[in-house]
Structures are given as structure tokens and as C-alpha cells.
Amino acid sequence: MKLVKGAYEVGDVKLLDVANQYGTPVYIYHAEKMAEQLNKLKQAFSEVNLKIKYAAKALTNISILKFLCNQGIGVDTVSIQEVKIALQAGFKTEDILYTPNCVSYQEIQEAIKLGVMINIDNISILEQFGHEYHSSIPVCIRLNPHIMAGGNSKISTGHIDSKFGISVLQMRHLQRVIKSNNINVIGLHVHTGSDILDADVFLKGAEIVFEVAQEFDNLQFIDFGSGFKVAYREGDVTTDINLLGKRITKAFKEFCKSYGRELELWFEPGKYLVSESGYLLVKTNVIKTTPATVFAGVNSGMNHLIRPMLYEGYHDMVNVSNPNGTSRIYSVVGYICETDTLGFDRKLNEVREGDIIAIKNAGAYGYSMASNYNSRLRPAEVLIINKKAHLIRKADTMEDILRNQIALDF
Secondary structure: OEEEOOEEEEOOEEHHHHHHHHOOOEEEEEHHHHHHHHHHHHHHOOOOOEEEEEEHHHOOOHHHHHHHHOOOOEEEEOOHHHHHHHHHHOOOHHHEEEOOOOOOHHHHHHHHHHOOEEEEOOHHHHHHHHHHHOOOOOEEEEEEOOOOOOOOHHHEOOOOOOOOOEEHHHHHHHHHHHHHOOOOEEEEEEOOEOOEOOHHHHHHHHHHHHHHHOOOOOOOEEEOOOOEOOOOOOOOOOOOHHHHHHHHHHHHHHHHHHHOOOOEEEEOOOHHHHHHHEEEEEEEEEEEEOOOOEEEEEOOOOOOOOHHHHOOOOOOEEEOOOOOOOEEEEEEEOOOOOOOEEEEEEEEEOOOOOOEEEEOOOOOOOHHHOOOHHHOOOOEEEEEEOOEEEEEEOOOOHHHHHOOOOOOOO
């Protein structure tokens, strides 16, 4: 986002023009920013056989998936529905990784029929898989390295009390299941969490996986998940992708040498690719002053952006309607009948009723976690590409709210 002649723009498109054309609230994504982030990652790991699998759960709009597919990368999915959307978006089956958690074995079978790479993180499911498929279907194993990483505890996935992955302490049991069923393991996967700053966390996970990998003869890839931290506010410390690339590349090359052949190195960036590309534009309904606080009440809330309430996530904000106004302190709150704060004590150019506020870093886990709570309508989505704004999802209507409901006659 940049200020040009008194107007905020994204990709040379004025945000107020988008708000006027499509209404508010509205999600906006910038395609070129996604491509920029992707290229940073490719350059940082240019010396290894890198495979990138976009973590679709961050933002699943089919136009976004099609754009990223056209960038020549794969996709990581966590549900059978995401698998099907990815296929419709044009991803080839060999470029789709399916990494579910706590799903039924029937869903695993459905994904196998679709021909995608299966990533299993449960010994019980692995046993059922082995009994049926033996070595006929290659599989990846998700390990839990018992590393506490990530920001908020709700997005840390690799610690000892996590539901994700097969514990590295269960290797004897795991190997027994694999050998007794002649399971063809071609990949190992580890993901410790999100918002990881320290390259040492990745390296610690790498050391554990490299040690375990020596017990598998047919590996083709090792998948380190993701978790790269992006900037949520000015001055934020972020993951140094170039430093991480150098250190992981060095360690990975040494491992491949000891393993006896070169493997593929996989990453699954989601937030890293799309977070900074996204904005949520909301309109100020009311300015409400209390003895302690000035509230800017907007026409959105945790039904559209739940991260602040769920993860205590911070999202920077800008008053795009009054960029030169006097700075004042506001708490920006939503219209949901619940404590529904999008941002505490934010310094914004004076906000007036009717002003449009842009909420930054809304590309990841914004719309994808949106709901119809309070029977509110979900917003439209717009993609800015080649200096033009394109509608990629219509806003909900009341017909959408009622579509699958059945009104009984009493």
C-alpha cells in the first residue's frame, strides 16, 4: 500500500475506488505481492532442488489458487475439499500434498483415489493404510519433533502435547508398522508452527529429521512445512529468509551427501505468500466516546477477521478516507454482538463516520476463517492484478444464508 497524491493505492489501484465499486466490507488481494514473496523464497533456496507447496488453508479462493498454480508451484491441502478445489484450479495430482489431521480413514481413501500424495500423521491410520495398500501407494510420514515454536500457543504444532504428527519417540513402533506392511515411505514431513523467527528452530527440526531419515531407504523428499514470520506492524522483526536459506541449504546438502543421493526439499508457505498481499476494507458506522475510550465501530468484525480475537493477532490499520487528518487514538471494534475488537488503542488519522479503514495483512486466515455469525453476510473478494481490480467472489446475500435451511411448517 502506498500513498499517491493523497490516495492510498495497491498495485496502482485506488482503494477507495474498490470500496466504491464493490462496497464494504471487501477483501482485496494483490497478485504481484504474492509473486514477489514467492520469488524471495525461490532465490533463498536456489542451490537445492526446491519444491514449494502453497498451504491452501491460508486462502482458498479458486482464482488465488489458479494464479499460484500458474507460478509453477504445488499446493498443500488439509481436507478432501481443498484437494478437490486444487484440482479444479489446475494443479496436477503429483503437485498436490494432502496432509489431514484426525480425519476418517474413508477420507484418506478418497484422496488416494484422486491420486494425490498422502501425508499420514497417525499410526492407527498408517496401519489401516498399510493393510490395504502395502507398497502400491507411496506415502509421506508427518513427524512430531517435540519442538516448541511459533507465536501464539494455538499455532504451535510441533511440541510434545500437540495432536499433530507421529512422535519421534515412537520410531520403533512406526518402523514395525512400516516393515510389517511393506509400506513405501518416500517422504518425511515436519512442521513446528507459525511465526518462527529463529533459523535455529528450523535447523533443530532438520537435525531430528535427518537422523530419522537414515532409517528410510526410499526417500525422495523432506518437507519442512513453513512458519516464516511476516511483518504485522512497522519495525516488526521477520524471518530472515536469505539467512535461513543459506543455513538450511548447507545442512541439507550435507545430509544428502551422507544419505547417498540428492533429495527434494519441500516447503509449505501459506501466510508468507498471501498475508501481506491482503487488505480488508471496512466502513466506519459510528464514533462512540466513553469515559475511557473512543471507539470506531465498523461494518465488519470477528465474523470476517477472527485472528485478533482468536490468536490475539495484530493487524495494522490505515484511514484511507482521511490520510492527512490529525492523529487520534481509537479502538476499532466490530458490529458483532460479542466483544469484538479488531484493534486496541490504534493511532489513526482522525476517523469520521463513513470513513473507510484498511486493515492490513488480511490475506491469510481472513476470508478462509470467515463465518456467518449473527447471520451476517460474508464480504466480496477482489484480486488486483496487472493494475486492474477483478471480482473473484461475490458478497453473500440473504439467499446464501437461507439456501440450505429447511423451514418447517408448524
